Amino acid sequence: xxxxxxxxxxxxxxxxxxxxxxxxxxxxxxxxxxxxxxxxxxxxxxxxxxxxxxxxxxxxxxxxxxxxxxxxxxxxxxxxxxxxxxxxxxxxxxxxxxxxxxxxxxxxxxxxxxxxxxxxxxxxxxxxxxxxxxxxxxxxxxxxxxxxxxxxxxxxxxxxxxxxxxxxxxxxxxxxxxxxxxxxxxxxxxxxxxxxxxxxxxxxxxxxxxxxxxxxxxxxxxxxxxxxxxxxxxxxxxxxxxxxxxxxxxxxxxxxxxxxxxxxxxxxxxxxxxxxxxxxxxxxxxxxxxxxxxxxxxxxxxxxxxxxxxxxxxxxxxxxxxxxxxxxxxxxxxxxxxxxxxxxxxxxxxxxxxxxxxxxxxxxxx
Amino acid sequence: xxxxxxxxxxxxxxxxxxxxxxxxxxxxxxxxxxxxxxxxxxxxxxxxxxxxxxxxxxxxxxxxxxxxxxxxxxxxxxxxxxxxxxxxxxxxxxxxxxxxxxxxxxxxxxxxxxxxxxxxxxxxxxxxxxxxxxxxxxxxxxxxxxxxxxxxxxxxxxxxxxxxxxxxxxxxxxxxxxxxxxxxxxxxxxxxxxxxxxxxxxxxxxxxxxxxxxxxxxxxxxxxxxxxxxxxxxxxxxxxxxxxxxxxxxxxxxxxxxxxxxxxxxxxxxxxxxxxxxxxxxxxxxxxxxxxxxxxxxxxxxxxxxxxxxxxxxxxxxxxxxxxxx
Numbered sequence: 182x183x184x185x186x187x188x189x190x191x192x193x194x195x196x197x198x199x200x201x202x203x204x205x206x207x208x209x210x211x212x213x214x215x216x217x218x219x220x221x222x223x224x225x226x227x228x229x230x231x232x233x234x235x236x237x238x239x240x241x242x243x244x245x246x247x248x249x250x251x252x253x254x255x256x257x258x259x260x261x262x263x264x265x266x267x268x269x270x271x272x273x274x275x276x277x278x279x280x281x282x283x284x285x286x287x288x289x290x291x292x293x294x295x296x297x298x299x300x301x302x303x304x305x306x307x308x309x310x311x312x313x314x315x316x317x318x319x320x321x322x323x324x325x326x327x328x329x330x331x332x333x334x335x336x337x338x339x340x341x342x343x344x345x346x347x348x349x350x351x352x353x354x355x356x357x358x359x360x361x362x363x364x365x366x367x368x369x370x371x372x373x374x375x376x377x378x379x380x381x382x383x384x385x386x387x388x389x390x391x392x393x394x395x396x397x398x399x400x401x402x403x404x405x406x407x408x409x410x411x412x413x414x415x416x417x418x419x420x421x422x423x424x425x426x427x428x429x430x431x432x433x434x435x436x437x438x439x440x441x442x443x444x445x446x447x448x449x450x451x452x453x454x455x456x457x458x459x460x461x462x463x464x465x466x467x468x469x470x471x472x473x474x475x476x477x478x479x480x481x482x483x484x485x486x487x488x489x490x491x492x493x494x495x496x497x498x499x500x501x502x503x504x505x506x507x508x509x510x511x512x513x514x515x516x517x518x519x520x521x522x523x524x525x526x527x528x529x530x531x532x533x534x535x536x537x538x539x540x541x542x543x544x545x546x547x
Numbered sequence: 548x549x550x551x552x553x554x555x556x557x558x559x560x561x562x563x564x565x566x567x568x569x570x571x572x573x574x575x576x577x578x579x580x581x582x583x584x585x586x587x588x589x590x591x592x593x594x595x596x597x598x599x600x601x602x603x604x605x606x607x608x609x610x611x612x613x614x615x616x617x618x619x620x621x622x623x624x625x626x627x628x629x630x631x632x633x634x635x636x637x638x639x640x641x642x643x644x645x646x647x648x649x650x651x652x653x654x655x656x657x658x659x660x661x662x663x664x665x666x667x668x669x670x671x672x673x674x675x676x677x678x679x680x681x682x683x684x685x686x687x688x689x690x691x692x693x694x695x696x697x698x699x700x701x702x703x704x705x706x707x708x709x710x711x712x713x714x715x716x717x718x719x720x721x722x723x724x725x726x727x728x729x730x731x732x733x734x735x736x737x738x739x740x741x742x743x744x745x746x747x748x749x750x751x752x753x754x755x756x757x758x759x760x761x762x763x764x765x766x767x768x769x770x771x772x773x774x775x776x777x778x779x780x781x782x783x784x785x786x787x788x789x790x791x792x793x794x795x796x797x798x799x800x801x802x803x804x805x806x807x808x809x810x811x812x813x814x815x816x817x818x819x820x821x822x823x824x825x826x827x828x829x830x831x832x833x834x835x836x837x838x839x840x841x842x843x844x845x846x847x848x849x850x851x852x853x854x855x856x857x858x859x860x861x862x863x864x865x866x867x868x869x870x871x872x873x
Contacts, residue, residue: 207653252761252782258688261665264635268645271718279638279719280726280769283861286688287765298762299862300689303636303666311684315694322701324548324693339641342648343661397703400629400683402674405662414680417625425703532662533671535683 184379185320186544188387189240191232192487194370194474197354202336202369208345209352213336214368214475224335225263225285228371232333233292240375241387244294247329255297255325256290257316259308259332261479261531265339285333293329293373303479305531306439307398308332309372310482314396314539316376326381332480333371340367340478347406355442355476356503357469358451358514362442368475372483390490392544394524395426401534407445408530412453415530419457422538428524431463433540435498435520436513437489437527440469441476446530451508458513466520467513472501482529482537493522493543550696551744551873552753556611556710557840558586558604559737559827564611568844571826582715584736589614594676599663601637602672605712608738609673612708616742617750628682628704629670631712631740632691634832634861636666638716669712679708687832688862692839693758699745710740711836723831728771731800735828739840747873753843757869759786766863767803768831780810780865784855787869790815792851795838797859798822799829807857815855821845834858835866846872 195216202221205211220227237243247254267282286299302312309332316330344350344367351364382389399418403409423430438450458464470481470488477484488499498520507514523543530536555565560580562568571577583600588607595603618627640663647655662668667685674683681704686694695709715736723729744751761783763776794811798804798820808820823841824830830837835858842854853871860866 204651207651264641265645268641269648272642272645272649277722277725279635279642279716280722282635283688286862290762291764296762296764298689298760298864298866300694301687301862302684303633303687304670304684305665305667307684315684318697318701318703322697324697338648339645339664342653342656343644343658343664345653346656346658346661348658398628398682398684399625400670400674400680402624402671402678402680404675405668405671406658414625417680421625531667532665533667533669534674535667535670535685 182321183323185317185376185393186379186382187374187376187390188382189236189375190372190487190490191235191239192372192484193228193232194477194484195368197366197475200336203338205341208341209350212354212366214366215336216369225333226288228333228335229285229289230292232371232373233289236373236375237293247294248296250327252297253326254295255319255328256295256299257312257328257330258286258289259302259312259479259483260334261305261308262334262337262340265337269339295329297325304535305533306478306481307529307531307535307537308479310527310529310537310539311398313374313483313486314398314537317393317396320376320378327377329373330376331373332483334369334478334480336369349443351442355471357440357442357472357501358447358508359504360506360508362444362447364443365441366475368477370474370477370484371480372487389544391493391541393539394542395422395540397421397425398537403534406532408449410449412449412456415449415453415536416456418536418538422540426540430457431461432524433465433526434522435525436465436467437485438467438469439528439530440471442471447508451511454513455511464513466498466517468499468501468516470499485527489525489527493525496520548696548700548758550699550755551747551751552755552843553742553744553750554612554615555840555843556608556740558584558608559837560584560735561826565844568841569848572841572845573848582736597659598672599637599640601639601714602663602669604714604738605669606672606676608740609708612740612742613677622705624678625680626705627679628698628707629673629679630684630691630695630707630709631670632686632689632832633666633712635719636687637663637668638719639714640664642716642718673708688860689864690760690866692755692868693760695743696755696758699743705745707743708740709743711833712738713831713833726769728767728769729801732829735830737827737830737833737837739833739836751873753846754871754873755868756871757787759783760864760866763863763865766861767859768861776806777810780807781813783865783867784811784814787855790818791853791855791869793819793821794855794857795821795823795842797834797857799824832861839870842870846870
């Protein structure tokens with residue numbers, strides 16, 4: 182089996198604030214994680230363009246370099262909302278927008294120079310982590326040498342009205358894992374990563390951020406929109422990811438949780454985490470990037486992986502600014518001032534029970 | 548990389564079971580079902596309450612496949628996965644929800660319809676009905692057969708329900724029908740599900756013994772691709788080490804047929820070409836798995852021992868796999 186490393190990344194996310202992207206005045210909140218300065222007629226493609234371009238530059242590669250890999254470089258794209266505006270446009274104007282609603286992935290692959298196959302993971306909020314995990318599995322098992330993997334999502338009224346209908350939106354700004362949590366703020370964002378075998382990275386003298394050690398996906402088999410409340414399946418998911426990584430839970434320094442800020446998710450996750458670390462001598466810090474950027478839906482796993490890698494580099498934990506009273510008094514959410522992250526985990530739980538967990542290690546130069 | 552298939556469940560305009568697929572291929576008459584296809588389900592209606600037709604469609608085919616297989620009682624359901632693909636997901640729910648959003652009145656927006664807009668809603672319901680808690684995702688581009696085989700070979704699952712679903716949506720199909728690239732195709736809907744296993748069992752019917760795929764750069768169903776696709780397809784086909792008895796192609800009555808058949812005949816000059824889409828229609832994101840179901844049925848009937856299946860999806864992947872009887 183090949184060792185798989187991340188050698189480049191490009192990421193973009195927004196700030197939670199009243200949105201200017203669409204009229205949210207009729208919803209319970211107008212606060213969304215919005216990125217400034219995007220082309221408002223083409224937000225998704227603009228996010229893809231910026232993040233893929235940044236990833237290439239960060240990896241020290243051009244699209245021609247990627248094309249030279251031929252079929253040996255594949256694309257793995259995670260998204261949930263990417264087709265929404267096509268349906269809205271069709272509904273509003275009758276325009277023919279539906280047939281080409283998957284072209285965003287072809288655009289991303291073309292921009293990156295990827296000549297291999299394109300896989301789009303549509304596992305709802307677990308899509309981004311699943312896309313990256315798929316890339317890891319394909320490379321590790323020798324089906325390709327490298328991959329461009331990640332996800333992108335734009336703000337759309339479909340998502341806003343949809344989550345409003347589900348009564349899942351926060352009335353203010355989301356507060357993951359706090360007793361006062363009351364829902365999500367939807368965010369837009371994207372992140373793409375260059376994944377390759379360790380040999381490939383070393384051969385071209387690439388800067389290596391980290392190694393992906395393990396990945397697991399699963400399904401709650403419980404409810405169309407709500408997680409299984411005891412956290413049983415989330416616990417097994419994390420354990421499977423750790424088993425795949427070949428390490429124990431106690432090795433993990435930091436977990437980026439799904440942490441949406443909803444009562445159902447946060448409680449479920451807390452139950453699962455407490456079970457995973459019950460009796461453990463050493464416990465990680467757990468936080469949620471969604472407290473800062475909102476819930477980027479199908480891209481959330483990708484955006485959050487970027488924040489984990491950044492934290493690994495600079496030792497600064499992702500602090501949840503509004504957390505004052507952790508759920509169940511859970512000590513895992515108490516932020517340290519500084520953290521050395523050698524091993525990290527990132528988790529995503531989505532609609533229809535889909536879930537994904539990925540384990541990373543900061544790679545020491547060899 | 549090798550995996551095994553124990554059972555198949557299928558709903559198409561020409562057949563709603565593996566036996567019917569065999570009958571159709573052997574020249575048996577069939578009545579081409581109008582769209583949307585009417586189908587009966589063995590799933591109790593109470594268990595599918597408030598589910599979209601997209602979900603019911605996929606779940607019924609999945610249920611038919613599961614009923615034909617033998618899941619060991621002792622097998623941990625966390626070792627049974629679900630890998631499903633679709634081209635456009637639940638288009639009907641998406642168009643319905645978009646209409647309510649356009650009106651701008653939150654009270655008109657149904658949470659049930661919204662919950663059904665996500666492409667993986669069908670996987671969720673399949674898992675709820677069957678208790679499958681293993682590896683799981685929905686692909687709206689990509690080869691579910693290859694990914695399932697990978698997960699089985701990597702010992703991340705012992706069984707995987709692998710398949711595809713494409714639901715008829717009037718708005719979407721009307722638009723697709725106007726494309727030059729689909730002139731000559733008969734658009735239809737379909738779903739094909741199969742239970743795959745990591746190891747051969749006494750119920751095993753087929754083995755999937757080879758995979759090879761690449762990107763054509765764009766989907767030939769949506770964009771006119773040029774003769775450069777010939778080289779890509781021949782390169783993919785060359786990776787299969789032995790010639791099959793037949794190739795079940797992606798031919799759908801359009802301009803693409805010639806490009807593909809020339810490429811296939813270059814690599815496998817003596818091999819018979821079969822076009823399942825003449826029976827099932829062009830089922831878009833389900834085409835490849837529908838072809839796989841037809842191939843499996845042909846093998847079961849003794850017509851062939853080894854069949855190469857090809858397919859294209861909505862993002863330009865050209866996928867191939869070798870199916871053999873056991």
